[in-house]
Amino acid sequence: MAPEPSLSPAGRTFVVTGPTGGVGESTALALGAAGAHVVLACRNVDKGKLVAEKIGPTASVHRLDLSDLASVREFASGLRATHETIDVLINNAGVMAVPLQRTADGFEMQMGTNYFGHFALTGLLLDRVTDRVVTVSSAAHRFGRIDLDDPNWERRRYNRAAAYAQSKLANLMFSFELARRLDATGSPVRSLAAHPGYAATNVGSHTGTWFDRLFGFGKKILQRTPERGAESVLCAATEPGLRGGYIGPDGFLELYGSPHSAGCSARARDPETARRLWELSECITGVRFGL
Incomplete structure (x- = not known):
């Protein structure tokens, strides 16, 4: 059974990226069951339609490929034409520890999909958002380092686990x-x-990386479902008392448990690097927030 959101989303509009499986699907289903209008932003429209059928008439499906900035702009333009306001934007979609690939715009696939695509999407929709933006990161951000001189692994020897960790640190x-x-x-x-x-x-x-061992441990010992994983995202998206912060499970190494205020690396809290990353992101995506 999907977890119950803290604040009734009934009648409110939630945009969820990556809603066709895993935590994203569980998040979308929970919001739909609570009466929200859920915009399913997905690369595979056919899979999106299957999720929409589970939710019912309050769900709509829109194509979004975060690895292509043209698709991000097209999606945002279409959504702006049909939705005067969006209550909550949930930046959930992502790829993990893939071999070296490039997006349509030449970005490393994980940095491009997980981070640059969501950065651009948020900038294009922010003036329509009335409540909050929720961006999904990972405990793997603790292993990440932002290379402002080579964020897309054009000069460094590629390491897919490190590239994933960098993208999730960038999200945070x-x-x-x-x-x-x-x-x-x-x-x-x-x-x-x-x-x-x-x-x-x-x-x-x-993935062919050390992530496999971690996931194997999780499946054998924790047996934690996507519905439980969605609890932190739902808390961040619906808890009325939250002004900001980072929400994750309260169990061992934050691998499981109930949502609480999560810890993060010192690098995640570095405002100077964050500012420089923001400016770089505006430059290479062409999306400026005006903030």
């Missing part, structure tokens, strides 16, 4: 920097981050 730093910039303008919109801990999904279970 973006969420914190967005919160700082929104607060500085007096905006009522909130920016929060969340991570699901371990959840038994297909993502990351056949």
